Every structure is written in C-alpha cells, then in structure tokens.
Amino acid sequence: xxxxxxxxxxxxxxxxxxxxxxxxxxxxxxxxxxxxxxxxxxxxxxxxxxxxxxxxxxxxxxxxxxxxxxxxxxxxxxxxxxxxxxxxxxxxxxxxxxxxxxxxxxxxxxxxxxxxxxxxxxxxxxxxxxxxxxxxxxxxxxxxxxxxxxxxxxxxxxxxxxxxxxxxxxxxxxxxxxxxxxxxxxxxxxxxxxxxxxxxxxxxxxxxxxxxxxxxxxxxxxxxx
Amino acid sequence: xxxxxxxxxxxxxxxxxxxxxxxxxxxxxxxxxxxxxxxxxxxxxxxxxxxxxxxxxxxxxxxxxxxxxxxxxxxxxxxxxxxxxxxxxxxxxxxxxxxxxxxxxxxxxxxxxxxxxxxxxxxxxxxxxxxxxxxxxxxxxxxxxxxxxxxxxxxxxxxxxxxxxxxxxxxxxxxxxxxxxxxxxxxxxxxxxxxxxxxxxxxxxxxxxxxxxxxxxxxxxxxxx
DNA sequence: ATGATAACCGAACGCCTGTTCTGTGTCAAG
DNA sequence: CTTGACACAGAACAGGCGTTCGGTTATCAT
Numbered sequence: 001x002x003x004x005x006x007x008x009x010x011x012x013x014x015x016x017x018x019x020x021x022x023x024x025x026x027x028x029x030x031x032x033x034x035x036x037x038x039x040x041x042x043x044x045x046x047x048x049x050x051x052x053x054x055x056x057x058x059x060x061x062x063x064x065x066x067x068x069x070x071x072x073x074x075x076x077x078x079x080x081x082x083x084x085x086x087x088x089x090x091x092x093x094x095x096x097x098x099x100x101x102x103x104x105x106x107x108x109x110x111x112x113x114x115x116x117x118x119x120x121x122x123x124x125x126x127x128x129x130x131x132x133x134x135x136x137x138x139x140x141x142x143x144x145x146x147x148x149x150x151x152x153x154x155x156x157x158x159x160x161x162x163x164x165x166x167x168x169x170x171x172x173x174x175x176x177x178x179x180x181x182x183x184x185x186x187x188x189x190x191x192x193x194x195x196x197x198x199x200x201x202x203x204x205x206x207x208x209x210x211x212x213x214x215x216x217x218x219x220x221x222x223x224x225x
Numbered sequence: 226x227x228x229x230x231x232x233x234x235x236x237x238x239x240x241x242x243x244x245x246x247x248x249x250x251x252x253x254x255x256x257x258x259x260x261x262x263x264x265x266x267x268x269x270x271x272x273x274x275x276x277x278x279x280x281x282x283x284x285x286x287x288x289x290x291x292x293x294x295x296x297x298x299x300x301x302x303x304x305x306x307x308x309x310x311x312x313x314x315x316x317x318x319x320x321x322x323x324x325x326x327x328x329x330x331x332x333x334x335x336x337x338x339x340x341x342x343x344x345x346x347x348x349x350x351x352x353x354x355x356x357x358x359x360x361x362x363x364x365x366x367x368x369x370x371x372x373x374x375x376x377x378x379x380x381x382x383x384x385x386x387x388x389x390x391x392x393x394x395x396x397x398x399x400x401x402x403x404x405x406x407x408x409x410x411x412x413x414x415x416x417x418x419x420x421x422x423x424x425x426x427x428x429x430x431x432x433x434x435x436x437x438x439x440x441x442x443x444x445x446x447x448x449x450x
Numbered sequence: 451a452t453g454a455t456a457a458c459c460g461a462a463c464g465c466c467t468g469t470t471c472t473g474t475g476t477c478a479a480g
Numbered sequence: 481c482t483t484g485a486c487a488c489a490g491a492a493c494a495g496g497c498g499t500t501c502g503g504t505t506a507t508c509a510t
Contacts, residue, residue: 029291030299031257034497046459051499066254070295070466070497074255118341121443142419145370145444165446194367218346219370219442221390239487259467271489276469278487295467295496 011060017042018053019062022075032071085117087131087153093167095140095175115151117216131155131215134167143192144178150219152178154212165193165214171207178214236285242267243278244287248300257296310342312356312378318392320365320400340376342441356380356440359392368417369403375444377403379437390418390439396432403439 021041025033033041039050054073057063066072091100115133136150144165146152152167160166160181167178168190179190179200188208190200202208246266250258258266264275279298282288291297316325340358361375369390371377377392385391385406392403393415404415404425413433415425427433 029297031291031294031296032255034295035499036497044458046461047498048460048500049458052457066256068465068498069256070259071256072254072498116343116345118343120341121445139420142370142421145367145372147370147418193372195364196367214446216446217442217444219444220346221439221441260469261467269488271491272468273470273490274488293468293496297468 011062014042014044015053015057015062018050018057019075022063022073026075032073034071085122085131086114087117087133088114089151090132090134092137093134093141093152093176093178094137095177100134115153115218117153117218121216132212141178143194143197145193146178146217147219150217152214153216153218155215156211157213158210160210160213167211167214169209169211170202171209173206181210236287239267239269240278240282240287243275243282244300247288247298251300257298259296310347310356311339312342312358313339314376315357315359317362318359318366318377318401318403319362320402325359340378340443342378342443346441357437366403368419368422370418371403371442372444375442377439378441378443380440381436382438383435385435385438392436392439394434394436395427396434398431406435 018038021038022033025037025041035047035050035054038054039045039047042050044050044053054063054065058065061076064074064076093100131153133151133153136146136148136152139148141147141150154167157164157166162182164181165178166181167176168181169176177190177200179192182189182191187204187206188202190202192199243263246263247258250262250266260272260275260279263279264270264272267275269275269278279288279290283290286301289299289301318325356378358376358378361371361373361377364373366372366375379392382389382391387407389406390403391406392401393406394401402415402425404417407414407416412429412431413427415427417424
C-alpha cells in the first residue's frame with residue numbers, strides 16, 4: 001500500500017520558512033540569498049540540508065534554480081517579487097450581491113486571478129498582506145465615480161472612521177455600495193464620491209455591515225464601447 | 226581653467242552599456258550578474274575594469290553595491306525593474322490649463338515624480354516607453370468619472386479612433402477635458418464616461434487638439450475630506 | 451527485528467567571485 | 481618634455497559559495 005510522507009501536507013514548516021526568507025531577503029536586498037544565508041536564518045546548520053530543501057522546492061515548482069551560479073534561485077510565479085504587491089482578485093462586486101471576502105488562508109492564488117500593484121503607489125502603509133481586489137460589474141457604482149470593469153482594492157474592515165471610503169452591505173435594502181462613511185448623531189451618512197450627488201442617510205435602526213475600506217481604484221481604459 | 230573630463234557628459238557609452246546589461250540580465254534571471262558576466266557581455270576583458278566602472282556607477286548613484294557579496298548589486302530608483310513600468314509624472318491636468326507633455330528626451334526623472342505600474346495591469350500592449358502620467362487637479366473631470374487627485378496615464382497621440390478615451394484641448398473654449406472620442410459626419414462627439422451625462426457636440430469648425438489617449442486611471446483613497 | 455527511507459549533520463573539494471596590485475598607453479595641462 | 485589623471489589589462493589572492501559524500505538518527509511498513 002502506498003503511504004504518505006512523514007509530514008504529509010506537501011509543504012512542511014521548514015519549506016515555508018525558507019520560501020518566506022527568500023522572499024523577504026529578495027525584497028530587501030534586491031538579490032537572492034546564498035545557501036549559507038538561508039541556513040543561518042532558518043536554523044539549518046548544514047549547507048547540504050538547505051540544498052536538500054531547495055531541491056525539493058524546485059521539484060515541487062516553488063522555485064527555480066540556476067545550478068552552479070551563486071544566489072541563482074528565484075521564486076516562481078505565485079510569490080510577490082520586488083516592490084510588487086500581489087493581491088488576490090476575490091470576485092466581482094455589484095449592487096445586488098453581497099461582497100465576496102477571500103478565505104483567510106489564501107495560500108494558493110494563481111497569477112491569473114490576482115492583481116499586481118507597485119508598492120510605491122500604495123497609500124499610507126497599507127502594505128499589509130490581507131488586501132484583496134474586486135472587479136466592479138455593472139454601472140451601479142457610478143455615484144462612487146467607479147465604472148463597470150474598474151478594479152477596487154480593499155482592506156478588510158468591520159468598522160471605519162469618519163471619512164473612510166467603505167464597501168458596505170445594506171441588508172435592509174439588499175444592496176452593496178461604495179461610499180464615504182460618516183457617523184452622525186441620529187445614524188449614518190453615506191456620501192457619494194461624486195460631489196454632485198446626494199448622500200444616503202441611514203437611521204440607527206437600519207443594518208449597515210462594513211466589509212472593507214477602499215484603498216485604491218484602478219481603471220484600465222483599453223476597451224471602447 | 227577647469228576642464229571637463231574626456232568623454233564629458235557624465236555617463237559614457239560603456240557606463241550605459243553596463244547599466245543596460247544589468248537591467249536586462251536581472252529581468253531575465255531575476256538575480257544580478259557577476260562581475261565577470263558583465264565583462265563578457267560588455268567586451269571588457271578585465272574584472273578590475275568592470276569593478277572600476279561599477280565603483281563609478283555607485284558614486285554617481287546609478288547603482289548600489291553590497292561589497293564582498295557575489296552579485297551584490299542593484300539598480301537604484303530611476304531604472305525600471307522586474308515587471309514594473311515607470312512612467313514620468315509630467316504635471317497636473319485641469320480644465321482651464323493646457324496639457325503638459327513631457328519633453329521627448331526625459332532621460333532623468335527621479336523617483337519622486339514618476340509612477341510605477343505593474344506590467345500585468347497594462348492594457349493591450351501599451352508597454353511602450355513613451356507613456357506619461359498626469360495628476361488631476363480640481364473636480365472638473367467628474368463627468369469622466371475622474372476626481373481630484375486621481376492619476377491618469379496617457380499615451381501621446383495626435384489622432385484617435387472612435388471609442389478611444391482621449392485628452393483634448395479645446396482652444397476655442399480654452400478647456401482641457403477627458404472624453405470618449407467619436408468622429409461623426411458633421412463634426413465630433415465627445416462622450417463623457419459617466420453614462421448619466423450628456424455628450425459635447427463639436428462642429429468641424431471648432432478646433433480640437435488631441436493630446437493623448439487615456440490608458441489607465443488610478444485613484445488612491447488614502448485621503449479623507 | 452529489520453530494512454527502507456526521509457531528514458538531518460559536518461567536512462571537504464573546487465569552482466565562482468570580488469578585491470587588490472602592478473603595469474601600460476593615452477591625452478591634456480604646466 | 482614632464483607630470484598626472486584616466487581608462488584599461490592581467491594576474492594573483494582570499495574568501496564566498498554550490499556541490500558532494502560519508503555518516504547518524506528517527507520513523508514506519510513488513
């Protein structure tokens with residue numbers, strides 16, 4: 001009978017640790033670490049063991065190696081590189097549907113359904129890794145100055161400060177919307193980004209579920225209707 | 226009298242060649258080249274000469290080096306890296322002012338006034354290097370679903386196809402605007418991106434200067450008013 | 451038990467690589 | 481002409497670094 005390996009689940013803790021170290025080292029130094037540097041930072045005393053793990057990671061497709069070349073390794077595809085931030089594209093957002101939130105353990109999201117953003121473009125210090133992106137479907141967000149096909153990048157949040165642009169689910173109205181959030185004495189005010197449009201006033205009794213804060217909006221203008 | 230150096234202009238042909246090689250090597254291998262590899266590909270027979278140039282490039286701020294570390298070099302700032310596209314931020318765009326176009330030879334734009342965009346986000350194959358970015362000032366572009374503070378990325382163009390979103394200067398009205406462009410029998414129709422707003426109809430007699438096509442719009446939502 | 455196998459360690463080998471030192475030819479200033 | 485900065489070449493040194501090999505331990509199926 002065929003049996004599974006010792007620690008089964010394909011990627012042991014040490015594999016993950018090496019992968020993480022390569023990524024952070026590369027981000028900081030702009031070049032890959034040496035085998036010995038990996039060993040030091042991952043508590044592996046022998047270079048041969050590091051090499052041993054590196055071989056496995058190569059066979060499993062997590063890294064590529066240039067044999068005989070010092071620091072000749074690179075992370076493949078699904079790992080953020082350089083000054084890039086890779087956020088998963090969790091789905092679409094539209095007025096009539098709730099907001100899809102990515103599962104907290106999104107280990108594996110392929111290049112196809114993810115968005116790359118230059119870190120230098122990121123506002124404040126939202127460089128956290130729990131951001132996610134949604135593609136806007138339909139023209140229901142035009143009062144937020146967001147059009148069909150636009151991509152919004154969100155940070156998960158259950159509450160907001162005044163002035164934050166939030167993605168909310170209004171269960172009473174069965175509606176998803178993107179608005180600037182203001183708490184007022186008798187309830188909430190949801191202000192459209194488009195200054196020519198009127199705000200939505202909510203009483204305290206109406207349910208308002210904040211799903212996330214909008215961090216960035218990206219519009220590609222390649223299509224033409 | 227103080228005299229200039231042999232080849233004057235700060236960056237000799239060989240410096241440029243080395244810089245280019247490092248960039249292309251890094252892009253291909255995801256790790257920097259060794260001194261000897263630079264020598265081979267730049268027709269420099271001695272490693273000391275490569276080192277000699279590398280020192281100069283470091284002093285002039287074009288690269289950084291990690292001494293004693295193999296392949297410990299990286300391009301600094303103003304050079305595109307990895308899958309990043311760096312477009313110069315040419316200035317601001319607003320209704321009452323003409324559109325600033327960057328000088329064709331924009332050799333030196335610092336990190337401060339440039340925008341980085343992931344290549345994977347770029348529509349079609351606009352990966353050309355003549356793109357430029359403008360920051361929107363004021364709320365005059367709201368009919369294009371573009372707000373104060375947004376960043377628009379443009380490709381220089383003097384003409385457009387129907388359906389392209391273009392930045393135009395209407396000299397008769399002394400106005401800059403962003404609209405979808407349609408040529409019609411009796412003139413032009415400039416259609417706002419916001420579907421709730423009416424188009425501008427132009428007669429053939431009215432001057433219309435196309436300055437560029439809009440490729441992308443980026444909105445950072447860190448501010449809150 | 452026992453043998454197989456995965457997961458290690460330590461050391462040694464040898465090329466890879468950055469550094470340094472000596473030397474050469476050129477060109478312009480004094 | 482001399483001097484000196486500059487742009488190179490070549491060789492040698494020393495440490496960096498990937499690779500390999502022999503050996504050890506623990507786990508697990510037979």
